[in-house]
Amino acid sequence: MAAEQSFALPGYSLRTGSTLDRATVVKFMECTYRELDPQQPTGHIAATVDRYLSRDTPLWWVNEDSTAAPVGAIWLGQATDQRSxxxxxxxxMLYVAPEHRRRGLATALLAVAHRWAQQQGHRQISLQVFSENPAAQALYQSLGYLPEAILLKKTFTANGGL
Incomplete structure (x- = not known):
């Protein structure tokens, strides 16, 4: 599972999460979705967290040194490379509370994930980013993430018509 790692960002500390953090993971994911689109339904998030949160999915929380509540998190699952x-x-999930953004927290959290992945012998890490989140896209690209696929979706009407 996720071992403690160094987190050299002044004023913040890192701790390893667990399945006991389910409610906070759900809350952070709901915040992410609502920030992108306040009308976006979030009822599915709890079921998604229940499906994937386990002892085998590393989770790290960032706390501001002066508060007990986390202000950021990164949660890793597992994917299969479609080509190889x-x-x-x-x-x-990667989330940083709005009042703590632009301080390097997301970059530091990704560095923790990158180190963990490499320590586990992985040669790649992937993620998906919403097309209407250019700030996140810019961050990921600045850290060397490259687009590999385009997700296409077709929505059907309620009566099943096209």
Missing amino acids: GVLHPYVL
């Missing part, structure tokens, strides 16, 4: 079939870590 290789299992690798996948960022299920």
